[in-house]
Amino acid sequence: MNPIVSASDLATALTGAGGPVLLDVRWQLANPSGAAPPFVGRAAYASGHLPGAVFVDLDTELASAPGSGGRHPLPDLQVFGAAMRRAGVSAHRPVVVYDGGQGWAAARAWWLLSWTGHPDVRVLDGGLPVWLGPLSTEIPNPDPGDFVPSPGTHGLLDADGAAGLARSGLLLDARAGERYRGEVEPVDRVAGHIPGAVSAPTDRNTAADGRFLPARRLRERFAALGADAGREVGVYCGSGVSGAHEVLALAVAGIPAALYVGSWSEWTSDPRRPVAVGPDPR
Known part of the structure; x- marks a missing residue:
């Protein structure tokens, strides 16, 4: 779907x-x-x-x-x-x-x-x-739903999983390039990126109007970043929000990916975790 x-x-x-x-x-x-x-x-x-x-x-x-x-x-x-x-x-x-x-x-x-x-x-x-249709200011009162969330067995990374994937698979950093390189850090306490991660700003997955690029172009982009057939892919960002958008772009391209929800804000909460700076090493 x-x-x-x-x-x-x-x-x-x-x-x-x-x-x-x-x-x-x-x-x-x-x-x-x-x-x-x-x-x-x-x-x-x-x-x-x-x-x-x-x-x-x-x-x-x-x-x-x-x-x-x-x-x-x-x-x-x-x-x-x-x-x-x-x-x-x-x-x-x-x-x-x-x-x-x-x-x-x-x-x-x-x-x-x-x-x-x-x-x-x-x-x-x-x-x-x-959206070209009408908007409403009425606050709806829907009938209660029955959805009961159950955590999945795949698709979620913790800090150790993200570090391991950066070595064995492909870990994409969805933040802006200057944050990845450690040149600026407007939100979190430490600048830089997870060692081995590849810079992949999520805004390059969309057109100027905010809509996603066609699936073919997204597949080409992620292939150029290293998303080869059979290679495990993960994504992180600052706090697990823009990273979800990159996971969605990967899904549009037909590429399953896991999300490191804690992302950079969790990674840098532990000073023992290593930090890399500088350009993408590829």
Whole structure:
């Protein structure tokens, strides 16, 4: 199944019976002072959202509190499951997730739902900016869903797994190149990258309008980065959000990949872990 859906195909799906559950996950990374931009999240949702969409908060429902596990560690699955059921998510009904267009937050929700066992979840390619239909300010009250998340046996990396994959497979760093090289670090305490990781900024997977490049071009890009047939692939970023977007791009290309959710923010919480700086060694 294609993990993304176009705005036109979503509009068609919403006209029939049994349409997908819609989740609005608009979010933006806080600045270093901890303040979030003023018009994202619930404020943006309240001003207008896809009719019937339910807001999901990334910081509190798709992640646990920041700590030694990183800035966006895995959520408590009971909290996550309750949030999904409140939003009307059921195991038998498709789900479509969208955000403000960057795609990172929607990809985090897609990854969590997929990893915990939902069989049919997709991301609106390009997010809210590509939607041409009406918006609503009505807050829906959906019937509770029945989805009970169960952690997957594949697709998740911890710090040791990420380090091992950097040696034995392909570990992609989804952050901007200057952060990978250690030239700047606007968010986390230490600059640089996991030794052996390959720089693969996630913004190069999309066109200017935020929609993903065609699958063929994505396959070509990842092949050039070393994603050969049969090679195990993993992804990390700063805190497991933009990395989920790269995992989604890999899925569009037909390449399975695991996510190191703790990512750089967890890696650097332990001063014993090695840090590399400089350009991609390839």
